[in-house]
Amino acid sequence: MLPLKIALRFMRSSRAQTILVVIGISIGVSVQVFVGTLIGSLQQSLIERTIGNSPHVTVTSSLDDPVIMDSDTILAVVEDVDGLTARSVSADSPAFINEDGRTSSVLVRGWDLEAADQIYGILDNVRAGSAPSDDEVLVGIGLAEEQGIGPGDSVNLSVANGTRYAFTVAGVFDLGVSSIDDGWVITTLGSAQRMFSLGEGVTSVEFKVQDVFAADAVALEMSTLLESYPVQVDNWKDQNEQLLSGLQGQTISSLMIQVFVLAAVVIAIASVLAIKVVQKSKQIGILKAMGLTDGASSRVFLYEGLLLGLVGSVFGVVLGVSLLISFVTFATNPDGSPLIDLYLDYPFVIGSGVIAVLAAALAAVIPARKSSKLSPIEVIRNA
């Protein structure tokens, strides 16, 4: 443990230098934690907003006729696919809503509400009224405003062949996605099947999966299982390629920032320790004259790098997390809610610290080798 003891004394004797290096490492690590967490959180909230309230995998008919008659069989076939967290069937068809001469084109969606709620979270977002029963509808808030309708009002929906059906508005929902809030009319599965003469048929079977980024793999497994059925399996990743490439770009830029910060930290430590080996060459020389081995003399600087990295990382993580907390506290929307919902990714935060420690140890390798190669006679002869 002598090398550790010597390393500690060396650090203590040049306190200002030690503190400066620790500050440097801390800033580096805190930038990593801050930028990484911020970008990660942005991505997560973007994904949440994009697919949080929608199915991740959708099974539809691959024929011209969009109706799937054997949805129960399909659900049974994919029953054992890993990672499914919710499943629901839907009977959808376009229709027109016409009130006071204003006509809007809408998508009528017939759901088993309890099952569909697992995917869409619609029941939590009913702003007025309640969930619909048979012959009742839930309309989007945008649509309700446009048509001037609300709970208790009756609406007429006409299908493509001109037949009109009368429904009562049970409630108004607000999912926060304008294309849905302006265009969806939700009713029960039975009502939709009657309205569009589907019998027992549905138009899609929808699923939510545990790991959203594995949706394509789940979809692939399903298509294999459903090979003999006239259906196709889609997943959100294929439908959002632009979003995904945007996210990937962010991930790469975040990674680049982190790599360069790390490189700066490594160079800083390496250069400080290189100077230190020269500064302490007299001490190293005499220690070797007294019998300190080359290995032990190199460990002095390895320990020093490791200790600087360790202390710097701990402070850096604390500083980074404090920055994040103050960011959430002070960077707010006008209503006081934070600009970004932060998702503190503990493995990432701890990983950043651990990587910095390893990098610091790595940075110490060259000075350590220099110390190992130092010959006592050089030091004593050049006194």
Added chain:
Amino acid sequence: MPEVVELRKVGKVYVNGPVSTPVLFDVDLSFDEGSFNSIIGASGSGKSTLLNIMGTLDRPTSGEVYVTGRRTDVMRKDEIASLRNRTIGFIFQFHYLLPEFTARENVLMPHWIGGEREVQAASAKADELLDVVGLAKVKDNLSSRMSGGQQQRTAIARALMNDPKVVLADEPTGNLDSDNTESLYKMFRNINERFGTTFVVITHDRRIAEKTDRIVGIKDGRISMDVRV
């Protein structure tokens, strides 16, 4: 009497790029256990190089070096380091204390390097040595906060810490005034008689040399004189 250090036909040539400078020529020299010796010679005569080769800090270009009967010029570096730690004590013109440590810690350093475990015995030994060199009162001061004489005396205590068979001193009083020089040699003598430690002291001060049991003169890399008193 057994020999603590023996040089057989030792030669040393310093090579610096195209220039090679021969410093020692076929030197045969040995020192008996428990003896008190001095080496004198003009600067550049090769006496320091001789001492460094005897102390295994430097390797000879030719010839053989034996320390306590073991041949060192063919040993691995770690073996030599361990041998040096256990059998040789160095005192240089400059004290070379570690300024980051206290006087006492500096004295204990050879013991720590040796990885010995008898903490209490070592501690008592360090205190005793500091007492012998008259530094009992300042032993917990950082070595950088001591006077030149105190620093050199600390370095002497350090050289004796691991009970070395031989102490090699290269102009140990070069930076000290005559009073300090006088008391230092008394101390060396005292230690030599008390612990039976062999001393080889380089000096350019004839008066000092004349107080030792044997004077070896070096001139132009060869032994020019060898007088036993």
